[in-house]
Amino acid sequence: MAVKALIKRVVPESKAREMIPLFRQMRALAMNQDGYISGETLRNLNNPEEFLVISSWQSSQDWVNWLESAERQEIQQKIDALLGGQTKYEIYHYGFSE
Numbered sequence: 001m002a003v004k005a006l007i008k009r010v011v012p013e014s015k016a017r018e019m020i021p022l023f024r025q026m027r028a029l030a031m032n033q034d035g036y037i038s039g040e041t042l043r044n045l046n047n048p049e050e051f052l053v054i055s056s057w058q059s060s061q062d063w064v065n066w067l068e069s070a071e072r073q074e075i076q077q078k079i080d081a082l083l084g085g086q087t088k089y090e091i092y093h094y095g096f097s098e
Contacts, residue, residue: 002037002057002058002059003056003059003091004091005067005090006089007052007055007087007089008051009051010051011083013049015082018082022079026075030055030072034062035061035065036057036058039056040055067089
């Protein structure tokens, strides 16, 4: 069953120029992963420093495989270092059971 991964990040304006290439690199790599369906990056109109990334995956295992992949972790470490903290994820599936 398909799942959606939600990632919320606060990116200070002073860090945005450094973050955008990392966001793009992450998306480009994700698009080549087994089970990847789609992804989008949203910016909060009321708080322009807040970004929400929503990606869709064919299964929760596909998401976990991507989450734990070495190539993703390498970019994620750069993001966390730049933002000064760890990124948090929320995973949702459709309906009442997977």
